[in-house]
Amino acid sequence: MNIAILSRKPELYSTARLAEAAKERGHSVRVINPLRCYMNITSHQPTIHYKGEELTDIDAAIPRIGASITFYGTAVVRQFEMLGVYCINESVAITRSRDKLRSLQLLARKGIGLPVTGFANSTMYTQDLIDMVGGAPLVVKLLEGTQGVGVVLAETPQAAESVIDAFRGLKANFMVQEYIKEAKGCDIRCIVVGGKVVAAMKRKGKEGDFRSNLHRGGTASAVRITPEERSTAVRSAKIMGLNVAGVDLLRSNHGPVVMEVNSSPGLEGIEDATGKDIAGIIVEYMEKNAAPNKTKTKGKG
Numbered sequence: 001m002n003i004a005i006l007s008r009k010p011e012l013y014s015t016a017r018l019a020e021a022a023k024e025r026g027h028s029v030r031v032i033n034p035l036r037c038y039m040n041i042t043s044h045q046p047t048i049h050y051k052g053e054e055l056t057d058i059d060a061a062i063p064r065i066g067a068s069i070t071f072y073g074t075a076v077v078r079q080f081e082m083l084g085v086y087c088i089n090e091s092v093a094i095t096r097s098r099d100k101l102r103s104l105q106l107l108a109r110k111g112i113g114l115p116v117t118g119f120a121n122s123t124m125y126t127q128d129l130i131d132m133v134g135g136a137p138l139v140v141k142l143l144e145g146t147q148g149v150g151v152v153l154a155e156t157p158q159a160a161e162s163v164i165d166a167f168r169g170l171k172a173n174f175m176v177q178e179y180i181k182e183a184k185g186c187d188i189r190c191i192v193v194g195g196k197v198v199a200a201m202k203r204k205g206k207e208g209d210f211r212s213n214l215h216r217g218g219t220a221s222a223v224r225i226t227p228e229e230r231s232t233a234v235r236s237a238k239i240m241g242l243n244v245a246g247v248d249l250l251r252s253n254h255g256p257v258v259m260e261v262n263s264s265p266g267l268e269g270i271e272d273a274t275g276k277d278i279a280g281i282i283v284e285y286m287e288k289n290a291a292p293n294k295t296k297t298k299g300k301g
């Protein structure tokens, strides 16, 4: 197959590993920067040009669209879908998963366990919002945050109120969430490929930090997950419509709760922690499933 990896940085670990795995399996592969693609939007012969050349021979694409370029990046993925190119994660699914509130609402609707979460636009009734999620301690999260930035633990009612007021003063979008204390600063990242959990790791925050992000100095190790955790991860990826997903769970007293479903999960931490060839598993899934016009939405929606 001719595979395109839609990524701005060929040197990133995940991009490089996917390219390597595709080559090892006999495919030709190109890393294409979505921001350098330009497109015509016509009903008869849509095209994609890249650095002065028309892309005509791509069979399948692996979108690795960073959060900061979601808008243009998903438009490029949509155009590939219009051309009938198989995209392992579809544009609508990527867009859906990037909107944290929408994702949580979709998951809640299907009965997936979530931390009790509240959000509001109005600056009034802060106290009621706090009560709604069970009072302090609670977690306040900026919606635009990634890698643990903008995730704050407010341990007392006063702290909760001042953090909320501060975020409001900045006109930031945020949510307030029940603090899952019993997770003890750990979370579980499950990698789902084609409806199966192919790897799972436990991440632990550095001493004194309740956030387990590896970018913040957390550590990761392979973990055995329970059948309930497995089915929660698989169902969450399915609800989002993602063939490849990183599902982040917390182990709460009332079972696994989902924090986030990521459409471009990083491969470095999970391959290191588990010793598994996740990039190879992703390419293998494409080999079995890629065919022209097989993306479900074909760029609709």
Ligand code: ADP
Pocket: 115, 139, 141, 145, 146, 147, 148, 149, 151, 177, 178, 179, 180, 181, 183, 185, 186, 187, 205, 210, 211, 212, 213, 248, 250, 259, 260
């Ligand atoms: P980001 O998307 O920026 O990584 P997350 O929502 O994943 O933000 O939060 C970062 C980390 O903070 C998580 O990996 C988890 O360890 C911790 N955390 C987030 N929400 C909660 C919560 N409600 N209860 C306990 N810990 C949490």
